[in-house]
Amino acid sequence: xxxxxxxxxxxxxxxxxxxxxxxxxxxxxxxxxxxxxxxxxxxxxxxxxxxxxxxxxxxxxxxxxxxxxxxxxxxxxxxxxxxxxxxxxxxxxxxxxxxxxxxxxxxxxxxxxxxxxxxxxxxxxxxxxxxxxxxxxxxxxxxxxxxxxxxxxxxxxxxxxxxxxxxxxxxxxxxxxxxxxxxxxxxxxx
Amino acid sequence: xxxxxxxxxxxxxxxxxxxxxxxxxxxxxxxxxxxxxxxxxxxxxxxxxxxxxxxxxxxxxxxxxxxxxxxxxxxxxxxxxxxxxxxxxxxxxxxxxxxxxxxxxxxxxxxxxxxxxxxxxxxxxxxxxxxxxxxxxxxxxxxxxxxxxxxx
Numbered sequence: 001x002x003x004x005x006x007x008x009x010x011x012x013x014x015x016x017x018x019x020x021x022x023x024x025x026x027x028x029x030x031x032x033x034x035x036x037x038x039x040x041x042x043x044x045x046x047x048x049x050x051x052x053x054x055x056x057x058x059x060x061x062x063x064x065x066x067x068x069x070x071x072x073x074x075x076x077x078x079x080x081x082x083x084x085x086x087x088x089x090x091x092x093x094x095x096x097x098x099x100x101x102x103x104x105x106x107x108x109x110x111x112x113x114x115x116x117x118x119x120x121x122x123x124x125x126x127x128x129x130x131x132x133x134x135x136x137x138x139x140x141x142x143x144x145x146x147x148x149x150x151x152x153x154x155x156x157x158x159x160x161x162x163x164x165x166x167x168x169x170x171x172x173x174x175x176x177x178x179x180x181x182x183x184x185x186x187x188x189x190x
Numbered sequence: 191x192x193x194x195x196x197x198x199x200x201x202x203x204x205x206x207x208x209x210x211x212x213x214x215x216x217x218x219x220x221x222x223x224x225x226x227x228x229x230x231x232x233x234x235x236x237x238x239x240x241x242x243x244x245x246x247x248x249x250x251x252x253x254x255x256x257x258x259x260x261x262x263x264x265x266x267x268x269x270x271x272x273x274x275x276x277x278x279x280x281x282x283x284x285x286x287x288x289x290x291x292x293x294x295x296x297x298x299x300x301x302x303x304x305x306x307x308x309x310x311x312x313x314x315x316x317x318x319x320x321x322x323x324x325x326x327x328x329x330x331x332x333x334x335x336x337x338x339x340x341x342x
Contacts, residue, residue, distance in 0.1 A: 028256060035251045043249045053252060060259050124247045131246065145207065146243040152209050167200050174203075177239055185238065 012076035016067060027067070031060050034077070037148065038084050044143040045088045047132035059087050074157055081150075081158040085140055092136065130180045138173035141166055195226050202229055206236035 012033075018026030038059055043052040062083050070079055131139055144150045144158065145166075156163045197219075204210045205219055223230045252258075 031256050031259060035255055036248075039251050039255075040248055044246055052249065053255060053258075056251075057255070057259050057262060061262055064259075064263055123245070127242055127246050131243065142243060146240050147246055152204075152207070167203065170207075171200060171203055174236065174239055177243070178235065181239060181242060185242075 008077070009075045013072060016070065016072075016076065019067060027064055030063070030076070034080055035060075038080065041081065041084050041143060041148060042088050044131060044147050045085070045136075045139060046092065047128055055088055055091050056084075058091075059084050062087065078154060078157045081144070081148075082160070085158060089136060126181075126184060130177055133180065134173055134176055138169050138176065141169045142173045142177070145170060195222075195229060197222060197226070197229055199232065202233050203236060206233050206240065 012030065015026040015030050015033075019030070020026075035056065039052055039056040042055045042059070043049065046052055046055070049055070059080070063080060070076070131142060134142065140159065141155055144155045145152075150158070152163045152166050155166045159166070201210070201215070201219060205216070210216050210219065223233060
């Protein structure tokens with residue numbers, strides 16, 4: 001863990017202690033610090049769901065209700081990201097939006113993506129749809145790595161898996177993205 | 191997974207992700223990339239995909255985000271109270287075996303006491319009370335039967 005991360009973790013722990021002593025400002029500062037990142041992760045994982053903020057609010061409510069049980073064995077941010085990923089997954093599962101945690105080899109709606117993207121001619125939409133087409137396991141590592149900029153070790157802690165697993169999921173996710181994005185890259189759209 | 195040149199593709203991925211921390215391996219990989227166009231192209235592709243994905247739209251949180259959370263939350267005092275009640279409930283659940291054990295013990299003692307029959311006179315087999323030792327006044331039914339029929 002770098003010095004910067006250490007400092008951030010110490011600050012977070014101080015804010016948690018403040019909150020646990022009854023000072024609500026501690027929680028408010030934690031929300032302000034992480035709200036953009038949490039909303040961004042939810043937004044990316046849900047395929048730009050307009051309810052991303054509602055899900056992010058649910059994440060912080062869970063944090064509020066369980067902060068007393070946070071044992072500080074890992075960084076607060078790791079714990080928060082884990083809650084974010086799990087809450088988003090539960091939301092997607094409840095809404096039965098395209099999510100297949102176990103069906104890794106599920107066929108991609110490739111044609112649909114291509115047609116949509118060509119019709120929309122919108123790079124952002126294309127990227128969103130390409131990410132959305134990935135199974136949740138792969139989508140999570142791509143979002144945490146390429147959008148949030150987390151390291152392999154941090155992602156492994158968030159997902160409670162081995163670094164090797166993170167690497168292989170990332171590799172497979174990028175292989176799938178390659179299939180989807182290559183035609184557009186060759187056409188010069190991306 | 192190895193490429194035709196023998197390089198593990200995951201090493202290339204680690205390099206593109208900035209996760210290659212071993213100086214010697216990094217130096218060796220950089221030297222390899224200069225002579226292997228296939229690997230160089232793969233790294234270039236990985237960096238390009240990373241850049242495209244990183245360009246994914248970032249949302250800004252609405253100004254009333256925190257207020258919305260606070261509106262959805264119960265007051266802190268209520269949470270603390272609920273937590274206190276929960277703790278008590280958890281403790282009481284853990285202590286359930288104690289009252290159960292005490293109840294069983296009391297039942298056993300009562301049952302033992304109540305089961306001791308004070309032998310009526312007609313069951314004493316012609317003996318006067320004076321003939322019976324103090325400790326034989328309270329007899330259980332089987333002792334009385336033995337005394338009556340077998341003289342024990």
